[in-house]
Amino acid sequence: MEDLFERTILIVxxxxxxxxxxxxxxxxxxxxxxxxxxxxALEKIHSYGSAISLVLLDLLMPVMDGSEVLKxxxxxxxxxxxxxxxxxxxxxxxIQSLKLGAADFLTKPYDSPEVILARIRxxxxxxxxxxxxxxxxxxxxxxxxxxxxxxEYASLFDQRxxxxxxxxxxxxxxxxxxxxxxxxxxxxxxxxxxxxxxxRKALLKIGGIAGRNxxxxxxxxxxxxEDYDIIxxxxxxxxxxxxxxxxxxxxxxxxxxxxxxFPMIQRFDHAVQxxxxxxxxxSTTSDIRLYDAKMAQKEVFDAHLLQDFESAIExxxxxxxxxxxxxIKGDKPVLCCAEAxxxxxxxxxxxxxxxxxxxxxxxxxxxxxxxxxxxxxxxxQIRRWKEELGKTIPVSVNVSRVxxxxxxxxxxxxxxxxxxxxxxxxxxxxxxESAYTSDQKHIIEVVENLRSxxxxxxxxxxxxxxxxxNMLTSMPIDVLKMDKAFIRNIQPGNKxxxxxxxxxxxxxxxxxxxxxxxxETEEExxxxxxxxxxxxxxxxxxxxISPNEFSRxx
Ligand code: C2E
Ligand code: CA
Ligand code: CA
Numbered sequence: 001m002e003d004l005f006e007r008t009i010l011i012v013x014x015x016x017x018x019x020x021x022x023x024x025x026x027x028x029x030x031x032x033x034x035x036x037x038x039x040x041a042l043e044k045i046h047s048y049g050s051a052i053s054l055v056l057l058d059l060l061m062p063v064m065d066g067s068e069v070l071k072x073x074x075x076x077x078x079x080x081x082x083x084x085x086x087x088x089x090x091x092x093x094x095i096q097s098l099k100l101g102a103a104d105f106l107t108k109p110y111d112s113p114e115v116i117l118a119r120i121r122x123x124x125x126x127x128x129x130x131x132x133x134x135x136x137x138x139x140x141x142x143x144x145x146x147x148x149x150x151x152e153y154a155s156l157f158d159q160r161x162x163x164x165x166x167x168x169x170x171x172x173x174x175x176x177x178x179x180x181x182x183x184x185x186x187x188x189x190x191x192x193x194x195x196x197x198x199x200r201k202a203l204l205k206i207g208g209i210a211g212r213n214x215x216x217x218x219x220x221x222x223x224x225x226e227d228y229d230i231i232x233x234x235x236x237x238x239x240x241x242x243x244x245x246x247x248x249x250x251x252x253x254x255x256x257x258x259x260x261x262f263p264m265i266q267r268f269d270h271a272v273q274x275x276x277x278x279x280x281x282x283s284t285t286s287d288i289r290l291y292d293a294k295m296a297q298k299e300v301f302d303a304h305l306l307q308d309f310e311s312a313i314e315x316x317x318x319x320x321x322x323x324x325x326x327x328i329k330g331d332k333p334v335l336c337c338a339e340a341x342x343x344x345x346x347x348x349x350x351x352x353x354x355x356x357x358x359x360x361x362x363x364x365x366x367x368x369x370x371x372x373x374x375x376x377x378x379x380x381q382i383r384r385w386k387e388e389l390g391k392t393i394p395v396s397v398n399v400s401r402v403x404x405x406x407x408x409x410x411x412x413x414x415x416x417x418x419x420x421x422x423x424x425x426x427x428x429x430x431x432x433e434s435a436y437t438s439d440q441k442h443i444i445e446v447v448e449n450l451r452s453x454x455x456x457x458x459x460x461x462x463x464x465x466x467x468x469x470n471m472l473t474s475m476p477i478d479v480l481k482m483d484k485a486f487i488r489n490i491q492p493g494n495k496x497x498x499x500x501x502x503x504x505x506x507x508x509x510x511x512x513x514x515x516x517x518x519x520e521t522e523e524e525x526x527x528x529x530x531x532x533x534x535x536x537x538x539x540x541x542x543x544x545i546s547p548n549e550f551s552r553x554x
Contacts, residue, residue, distance in 0.1 A: 006030070006031050007030050007031070007053035007054070007124060008030065008031045008032070008033060008048065008051055008052050008053055009026055009030045009031070009032055009033075009052070009053060009054045009055070009056060009120070010032075010033050010034070010035060010041065010044055010045065010048070010052050010054070010055045010056070011023055011026075011032060011033070011034050011035070011056045012034075012035045012036075012037070012038070012040075012041040012055060012056065012057045012058055012061070012066070012069070013034075013036070013056075013058040013061070013087065014036050014037055014058065014060075014061040014062060015058075018058065018087070018108075019034050019036075021110070022056060022087075022110070022116070025113040025116055025117065026116070026117065026120060029117065029121075030053070030120075033048070033052075036061075037061045037062060037063040037064055038061055038063060038064025038065055038066060038068050038069040039063050039064045040063075041055070041057065041064075041069055042064075042069060042072060042073075045073070045078065045082065050081055050082065052082055053082070053083075053124050053127075053128075054082065054083050054084070054085065054103075054120060054123060054124050054127075055082060055083070055084045055085070056084075056085050056087055056106070056120075057069060057070070057084050057085065057086050057087060057102075058086075058087045058088075059086060059087065059088045059090075059093055059097065060088075066086060066087075066088075066097070067093075067096065067097070067100065069084075070084065070086075070097065070100035070101060070102060071100060073101070074100060074101050079100075079101040080101075081131075082127075083103035083104075083123045083124065083126070083127040084101070084102050084103055085102065085103055085104045085105060085106055085119065085120065085123055086102045086104075086105040086106070087105070087106050087108060088105055088106075088107060088108065089107060089108040089109075091107075094107075103123040103126065103127065104119055104122070104123050106119065136148065136149065137149045139211070139212040141189060141192060141193065141212070142192055142193055142195075142196035142212050143196065144196050144199070144200075144210045144211050144212045144218070145209060145210065145211035145212075146211065146212070147211055147212070147213050147214075147219070149211065150209065150210075150211025150213075150219055150221070151264055151265065151268075153209055153221075154166075154209065154221040154264055155264055157209070157221065158260065158264075164223060165223070165224040165256070165258045166208075166221055166222065166223060166224065166257075167221075167222055167223075167224050167225070167254055167255065167256045167257075167271075168219070168220075168221060168254070168255045168256075168257070168264075168267040168268045168270070168271040169219065169220035169221070169222060169228070169231070169252060169253065169254055169255075169271055170213075170217065170218070170219060170220075170252070170253040170268060170271040170272040170274070170275040171195075171199070171217075171218040171219075171220065171231070171235075171250060171251070171252050171253075171275065172216055172217055172218070172250070172251050172252075172275050172276075172279075173191065173195065173216040173248075173249070173250060174249040174250070174251055174278075174279060175249070176188065176191075176215065176216035177437075177438075178437060179191060179247075181437070187242075190242055191239065191242055191243070192212075192216060194235075194238045194239045194241075194242055195216075195218065195235050195238065195239065196210070196212070196218070197238045198231075198234040198235030198236070198237060198238035198239065199218060199220065199231070199234070199235065201234045201237075201238065202230055202231040202233075202234040202235070203220070203222070205230055205234075206222050206223060206225055206230065206231075207222060207223050208220055208221050208222030208223060209221050209222075217272075219268055219271075224256060224258070227288075228252055228254060228288055229288075231252060232250055232252060232286045232288065235250060236248060236250070236286070248286065249285070249286060250286035250287075251275050251278035251279065251286065251287050251288075251289070252275060252286070252287070252288045252289070253270075253271045253272060253273065253274030253275025253276070253277070253278070253288075253289055253290075253291065254271060254274060254288065254289070254290045254291065255267050255268070255270035255271040255274060255290075255291040256290065256291075270291040270295075271291060273291060273295060273299070274289045274290060274291040274292075274295060275289070277289055277295065301349075301356075302360050304349070305344075305349075305352070305356075305357050305360060306360065306364070306366075308346065309361070309366055309370075312344065312346070313369065313370070313373060317344055317345050317346060317347070318342055318343070318344055318345075318370065318373060318374070319342070319343050319344075319345055319546070320340050320341070320342055320343075320374060320377050320378065320381065320547070321340075321341050321342075321343060321544035321545055321546060322338040322339065322340055322341070322381070322395065322544060322545060322546075322547060322550045323338060323339050323341060323537055323542060323543065323544035323545070324337075324338050324537070324541060324542050324550070324553065325337050325338060325339065325515060325535050325536065325537040326535065326536050326537070326541050327534065327535050328525070328528070328529050328533065328534070328535065328536050329534055333536070333541070335393075335553075335554065336394075336535060337393060337394040337395065337396065337428065338393055338394075338395050338396070338550065339395070339396045339397075339398075339430065339537065339544075340374060340377075340378040340381070340395050340396070340397050340398070341354065341398070341544045342354050342358075342370065342374050342398075344357060358400070362400055362401070362402050365402055367400045367402050367403065368400070368402055368403050368406055371397070371398070371399065371400060371403050372403075372412060374397060374398075375397050375412070375413065375416060376416045378395050378397050378427075379416040379417060379419070379420045379422060379427065380420055381395065381547055382394070382395050382420065382422055382426055382427070383420040383421060383422065384547070385547075385550075385551065385554075388551060389551060389554055391554075392426050393550075393554070394425070394426045394427065394428055394456075395426075395427065395428065396428035396429065396430045396456075396458055397427075397428070397429060397430065398430050398432075398460070399429050399430060399431045399432075399435070400432075400435070401431075401432065401434065401435030401438055404431070404435060404442065404443055404446050405442075409446065410446065410449050410450055410453070413427070413429075413450065413455070414453060423454065424453045424454030424455045425454050425455070425456065427455055428455065428456040428457070428458055428478075428479075429450060429455055429456070429457055429458065430458045430459075430460040430481065431443070431447070431457060431458070431459060431460060432459075432460040432461045432464075433459055433460065433461050433462050433463070433464055433483075434461070434464065436459070436471065436475060437471075440471070444474070444475070444476060447475075447476050447477070448476050451476055451478070456478040456479060457476065457477050457478050457479070458477070458478065458479035458480070458481050458515065459475070459477045459479070459480050459481060460481045461481065461483045461484075462480045462481055462482055462483055462503065463482060463483045463485070463486055463499070463503055464483040464485065472506065472510065473510070477510075477512060478512060479512055479513055479514070479515055479535075480503065480506075480507045480510075480512055480513070480514045480515070481514075481515045481517055482500065482503050482514055482515065482516050482517065483517075484517055484518030485518075486499055486500050486503065486516075487500070487516055487517075487518045487519055487520075487524055487528075487538075488518070490524060490527055490528075492527065497527065497531075500516075500527075500528070500531060500533075501531055504531055504532050504533060508532075513534035513535060514533050514534050514535070515534070515535040515536070515537055516528050516533050516535070516536050516537070516538070517536075517537040517538055518537075518538050518539075519536050519537065519538030519539070519540045519541075520538055520539045520540050521540060522540065524538075524540065525540050
């Protein structure tokens with residue numbers, strides 16, 4: 001049976017007797033092909049490519065000699081792909097051939113067949129090993145270290161320089177996926193390459209090593225610095241030919257561990273955490289954050305919450321509050337509906353705000369279990385109010401982007417709505433704008449489905465910076481909820497107010513009403529009313545309140 005992994009060796013010699021001699025020795029282990037001069041050899045190498053495992057190359061030949069072949073292979077970069085053993089009778093040409101990249105040499109008259117075979121085997125093995133190493137040592141795209149090697153080298157560095165204070169750094173391009181989506185992956189790759197170039201330049205100044213973890217996540221292990229602006233500066237410079245300054249938003253997390261108390265991986269986890277804590281900042285510039293005591297506390301707090309999640313669900317520690325929304329189109333504001341907002345009444349930690357646990361539970365998928373609990377409870381509440389007050393108060397529930405991934409989400413909603421005898425139109429869903437940017441095709445499908453059942457879909461936090469207008473026109477939505485940030489600082493005629501007017505304009509063109517949330521004062525309310533806003537939610541009318549308070553309120 002033919003060995004699938006049989007290796008091919010090219011013998012290049014102008015003298016037939018030599019070809020036969022060598023061929024006879026090695027054909028017991030290898031497939032052999034021949035060339036009579038350098039020119040023919042190059043032709044064979046080009047057509048066989050890396051199917052040739054090794055070349056045995058005579059130096060003195062007519063037409064094109066061996067040195068010429070070596071030079072060409074060098075120029076073409078093939079010498080690192082295919083090892084060459086030089087055949088020579090002159091001691092002096094050995095050095096010359098090695099300089100030209102030959103892997104080894106065999107001197108004529110030849111040694112015993114065993115020695116020849118052993119040297120061939122050795123050269124092939126070396127070359128194959130180094131190919132394997134190079135395949136994983138470097139990240140293919142950026143030529144920075146792959147994560148495994150990066151950690152390996154960082155640990156080696158620690159062993160060698162025991163007293164040096166080293167920092168772990170994590171670098172990211174904020175919302176890189178959007179760049180990929182809007183400008184295409186090849187462009188995204190160019191950006192990553194430019195980032196890597198910038199990093200290399202920064203390392204020339206401060207020392208240390210760099211690796212790419214995945215996608216747009218880079219790691220650096222460097223001697224401790226007082227400030228790290230130089231890194232952002234070098235990356236910025238390097239990106240300046242591809243992006244406008246306003247499009248570049250880098251974040252850098254630093255973990256400094258002068259006593260080397262933590263294992264390498266954990267140091268980088270901390271750096272990543274510091275880096276990620278900058279993820280949702282709305283500032284438009286690049287930013288640096290150190291992992292500090294506060295973050296360490298937060299980590300402990302998070303671990304506490306994660307550990308208590310299951311029992312909290314069982315013991316019904318999650319409570320729902322409802323915040324009324326008012327239609328302000330007419331003379332007097334009219335209560336029209338409400339939003340369900342979850343709170344955690346934790347037995348030890350006390351009242352915990354949702355923004356402390358929702359993002360955490362989104363990271364590990366727990367949010368879906370929590371949200372389904374909230375959704376079901378909200379459906380029951382609508383029914384209770386119906387019975388108690390004799391009227392329907394439609395409620396909107398929050399949907400996390402993570403929830404949408406579950407294939408049975410729509411079924412679940414359909415079920416709880418039916419079980420409580422509700423109409424789908426009485427049950428609204430708030431989906432945050434940022435969810436629309438991850439997997440558009442899927443989300444459109446889910447939303448279309450829910451709408452066809454009769455549910456109303458509200459786009460939450462609209463304007464918080466994710467979507468393009470272009471995207472908005474293709475989105476099936478029933479209501480726009482303007483992000484709270486828009487309402488802060490509105491004054492007649494100022495920039496903020498102009499933005500609000502713009503959003504109202506967009507909504508009018510799309511034919512959907514606008515909810516303004518976070519309205520706290522009478523002035524804000526009046527400005528929004530005269531600008532044509534439809535619905536208002538905020539402390540001005542009411543904070544989120546318990547179901548009982550809500551009944552009294554009505
Ligand atoms: P959101 O969906 O944008 O909810 C509105 C937030 O604004 C609520 O914060 C509400 O209490 C607050 N708010 C309302 N009126 C005013 C006002 O006049 N001024 C100010 N400063 N704030 C006002 P809350 O309840 O702390 O919830 C925070 C976020 O947590 C929510 O933002 C939502 O993204 C998330 N969340 C809350 N409940 C749930 C839930 O059941 N499931 C999911 N997935 N997320 C939830
Ligand atoms: Ca909401
Ligand atoms: Ca919102």
